[in-house]
Amino acid sequence: MPTPVLRSVHVYPVKSVAGHAPDSAVVEPWGLAGDRRWMLVDATGRAVTQRQHARLALAAAEPSTDGGIRLSAPGQERLTVAVPEPLGTSVVELFGEKVEAVPVGAASDEWFSTFLGAPVRLVHLDDPAHRRPVDPDFALPGETVSFADGFPLLVTSVASLDALNSLIAQGDHPDEGALPMNRFRPNLVVDGTAPWAEDGWQRIQVGEIAFRVAKPCGRCVVTTTDQLTAERGKEPLRTLARHRRFGDRLVFGQNLVPEHPGSVSVGDPVRILG
Numbered sequence: 001m002p003t004p005v006l007r008s009v010h011v012y013p014v015k016s017v018a019g020h021a022p023d024s025a026v027v028e029p030w031g032l033a034g035d036r037r038w039m040l041v042d043a044t045g046r047a048v049t050q051r052q053h054a055r056l057a058l059a060a061a062e063p064s065t066d067g068g069i070r071l072s073a074p075g076q077e078r079l080t081v082a083v084p085e086p087l088g089t090s091v092v093e094l095f096g097e098k099v100e101a102v103p104v105g106a107a108s109d110e111w112f113s114t115f116l117g118a119p120v121r122l123v124h125l126d127d128p129a130h131r132r133p134v135d136p137d138f139a140l141p142g143e144t145v146s147f148a149d150g151f152p153l154l155v156t157s158v159a160s161l162d163a164l165n166s167l168i169a170q171g172d173h174p175d176e177g178a179l180p181m182n183r184f185r186p187n188l189v190v191d192g193t194a195p196w197a198e199d200g201w202q203r204i205q206v207g208e209i210a211f212r213v214a215k216p217c218g219r220c221v222v223t224t225t226d227q228l229t230a231e232r233g234k235e236p237l238r239t240l241a242r243h244r245r246f247g248d249r250l251v252f253g254q255n256l257v258p259e260h261p262g263s264v265s266v267g268d269p270v271r272i273l274g
Contacts, residue, residue: 004192004270006206007158012185013069014122015039015147016049018060018227024265027209027258030128030144031152032187034063037128038081039094039101039147040112040120047094047147048120050222054230055116071108073115081108086126094132094147102126134257138214143257151214151255155198156186163195164252168239179236182227184219184252190270197272198254207268211256218249 012019015036026033038061040048050056059073068082081104089100101123108122125131125147134143135150145152158181165178181189188206190198201213219240224232240250 002192004157004190004272006264006266006268006270007189007191008181009264009266010185010187010189011035011063013038013061013063014059014071015047016051016053016056016222017071018057020060020062024263026263027153027261028128029152029258029261030132031146031148034067035153035187036147037125038069038104039092039123039125041092041123042121043119045090045092047092048116048118050225051220053116053118054225054232057225057227057230059112059115071111076111076115079108079111081105081122084124084126089126090123092123095149097132099125099132099147100127101131134214138255139257149217152258153187153211153256154185154217154253155188155190155204155211155256156181156184156253157193157195157198158189158191159193159195160198160252164236164239164244167243168235171239171242180227183223183225183236185222186253188256188264192270201254201272201274203259203273204256205271205273206264207262209262209264210259210273212259214255214257216246216249216251217253217255219252223252 008021009025010019010021011032011034013034042048061069061071064070071079084102084104086102089102091098092101104122104124112120128146132145134145161181204211223236244251
């Protein structure tokens with residue numbers, strides 16, 4: 001089998017909002033540069049994601065040259081948001097974790113609240129090196145993560161998606177058709193492996209960067225959300241429940257922790273180190 005390669009790179013500046021697919025990206029200790037450094041919260045400070053508002057899939061965020069973001073969404077004027085001045089932080093909650101974050105401001109709060117039809121606030125992770133540790137059950141001392149679900153990066157494979165779509169097609173209700181990779185919101189997509197090969201990975205190298213494979217990625221209702229229409233279906237969770245259940249988790253993809261900084265580019269060779 002030929003050497004696997006990095007098929008695509010994906011960065012999501014705002015958690016649960018559509019991102020972009022650059023040809024290359026800088027790898028920082030807590031994830032890809034600019035990935036999930038912004039997040040929406042409700043009036044109580046709890047994270048707001050596609051789990052609560054599938055409509056977030058229709059909004060998009062791209063990085064601007066000054067480190068801020070450019071927002072777009074159906075029916076909304078485009079909005080450029082600058083990195084907020086670190087004048088103070090507020091405590092927000094993500095999956096039960098308390099995290100210090102910087103409030104962004106009224107303009108972005110109003111923009112997202114209007115789009116969702118619900119009051120939300122946008123916050124920024126100003127200091128990812130210190131704000132949020134990786135789950136200590138799967139981390140080395142000092143490892144941190146952005147507003148990603150739990151780990152700095154997520155890797156998926158083309159072969160595993162093809163295998164999953166084959167299982168969906170063989171099921172009782174194949175009406176939803178083949179699913180695209182964007183349902184799984186990966187950071188790195190690898191091509192040229194065997195299906196489900198990632199289940200056995202412990203360490204991999206992508207280009208110049210070595211990564212520790214921390215744990216399989218348990219999937220949630222976000223994967224059932226069409227990222228182009230925001231409509232929900234039953235797949236892939238129905239098929240994952242039949243074929244990819246590991247304990248109480250329905251698994252697709254693997255969570256990664258970089259062993260050192262650097263960069264990755266589309267076309268980089270992917271080597272399995274253990």
